[in-house]
Amino acid sequence: MLFACLICGMSAFAxxxxxxxxxxxxxxxxxxxxLIPMSPVVELGYKAIYAHVEGFGSRAGxxxxxxxxxxxxxxxxxxNLPFSFEVGVNGGYEFAEAPNKMHQAVNDANxxxxxYPYNFVETADISAEARVHLYxxxxxxxxxxxxxxxxxxxxxxxxxxxxxxx
Numbered sequence: 001m002l003f004a005c006l007i008c009g010m011s012a013f014a015x016x017x018x019x020x021x022x023x024x025x026x027x028x029x030x031x032x033x034x035l036i037p038m039s040p041v042v043e044l045g046y047k048a049i050y051a052h053v054e055g056f057g058s059r060a061g062x063x064x065x066x067x068x069x070x071x072x073x074x075x076x077x078x079x080n081l082p083f084s085f086e087v088g089v090n091g092g093y094e095f096a097e098a099p100n101k102m103h104q105a106v107n108d109a110n111x112x113x114x115x116y117p118y119n120f121v122e123t124a125d126i127s128a129e130a131r132v133h134l135y136x137x138x139x140x141x142x143x144x145x146x147x148x149x150x151x152x153x154x155x156x157x158x159x160x161x162x163x164x165x166x
Contacts, residue, residue: 023047025079031161033140034154035094035121036068041161048076050086054159063118068094072129086131090142092157093124093149124148127157136162 025045032038036056043052050073057067074088103115127142142157 021080025050026166027052027163028166029136029161029163031138031140031159033159033161034157035066035096035123036070037066039068039070039159041163043163045076045079048079050074050076050079050088052090063097064099066094066096068092068096070094074129074131082135084133086129086133088129088131089126089145090129091124091126095122096120120151122149122151123154125150125157129157133163136164138163 023046025043027041027043027045029041030038031041031054036054037058039054039056041052041054043050045051051071053069053071055067055069057065059065070090070092072088072090074086074090077085077087097118097120100115100117100119104117106115107113107117125144125147127144129140129142131138131140138159138161140157140159142159144155144157
């Protein structure tokens with residue numbers, strides 16, 4: 001937190017070269033985090049207002065896949081500097097299934113399906129988010145305010161990634 005405050009203070013007094021003079025911002029990149037392991041990200045901003053969406057999925061076989069999509073809107077502080085801080089609201093849906101070898105072994109030993117042969121996570125929520133950008137790199141933390149679906153849902157959503165501005 002101290003590092004973020006220091007960078008914020010330095011950015012407020014320094015006018016770096018190549019500052020974006022256009023009020024429009026278009027960013028694209030990739031992020032990793034929970035619950036979607038990897039995802040392309042697109043963000044559109046006008047002055048201090050921004051909107052972003054991300055989503056992806058992968059399938060490796062029966063009961064071995066994940067998919068999800070998230071999107072958000074919010075307000076950016078220091079939008080025309082290399083360092084920015086964003087607060088907003090986002091929402092999303094994530095679903096994942098993975099094989100559970102221990103449950104499969106119990107089912108095989110009993111000769112019947114007693115336990116689900118896979119684990120799954122499913123969540124749909126609305127979250128309050130905070131994002132910090134520094135020269136294209138960003139981190140995002142979201143706290144779920146309301147869960148529409150809540151099967152093994154995490155208490156905190158997080159993402160980290162890189163965005164290139166056009």
